[in-house]
Amino acid sequence: MADTAPQDNQTYHGNCHCGAVKFTLTLPTITMINECNCSICFRKNYAWIFPPVGGLVFQEGRGREKMKGYEFGGKSMVHEFCPTCGTGIMGKRHNAPAGMDIAVNVRAINDLDIWSLKVNTFDGAAIEPAYVTHPYTGPEPEAVVENGKLYTGSCHCGGTTMAFKSRGAFSEGKEKVHECNCSICNRDGTSLAYPPASHVAVSTSPSAPLTHYRFGRHYQEHRFCSVCGVPVCTRKLPDVSLEEFSLHPNPIVKEMTPEQLKAIYEKMQNMLPINVRCLDGVEWGSFEVAKGDYKDSPPEYEVPA
Ligand SMILES: [Zn+2]
Ligand SMILES: [Zn+2]
Ligand SMILES: [Zn+2]
Incomplete structure (x- = not known):
């Protein structure tokens, strides 16, 4: 204000x-x-x-x-x-x-x-010197994807590297990318894709581990590099039961049938949103980044005392 x-x-x-x-x-x-x-x-x-x-x-x-x-x-x-x-x-x-x-x-x-x-x-x-990317050397994501494309990337310092087996190039519109203006996404500046966790592999070095941040109802775990501060991925509903999830104040959740609620709960638990900004070789400019206006969606963010 x-x-x-x-x-x-x-x-x-x-x-x-x-x-x-x-x-x-x-x-x-x-x-x-x-x-x-x-x-x-x-x-x-x-x-x-x-x-x-x-x-x-x-x-x-x-x-x-x-x-x-x-x-x-x-x-x-x-x-x-x-x-x-x-x-x-x-x-x-x-x-x-x-x-x-x-x-x-x-x-x-x-x-x-x-x-x-x-x-x-x-x-x-x-500006020189040019940034040298950090190669991902771990195993490929376990998902089998026909005509997929493998992107790799890292946080800035390279402590965390990752691979993303997409359903096709971003430029082909096969994977949607979203930005959001809620209190945490606005601060993180993330551009997120929402693949199932089986499409993603993350490798972290013990000398520069990922750390995580939860707030409010702890419905999300925001994972970022403890050394360079770059947000890498987000776990949704870690350790949150279906019953706890059903108490979410968002009116959309309140209107769901128990079956719909269970389906969305399981889908969210199985996904691993990733920050596409960490991936190398993304065809930025050739696809649209959706903007989600969730600033005012409940629960309201209050500045911690
Ligand atoms: Zn700069
Ligand atoms: Zn880092
Ligand atoms: Zn802080």
């Missing part, structure tokens, strides 16, 4: 999903975000803005000390995210002058409609 402040500035309130990190951002009304297509910005789907000096203020005890930093390559910049929930908050360039050194991911701001903002694109992928 933006409060009106002097000099036409607005004060925006932001936080990581779990609330461990909280900040205000005071600057002219945000009308545009900066998107970069480099290996890390693309995976995190950052929506950057560059605040003026003093524009970013963390709440006491809820600041950078709560975050984990990730650096790579020439280590000219650190990407800071919440190690509990994975929300990417800021990037800081080490050798840049004040006012040009900090970028804030406005996906962490509450009540900012990212989809309504203008987008300024930056071709970070063209």
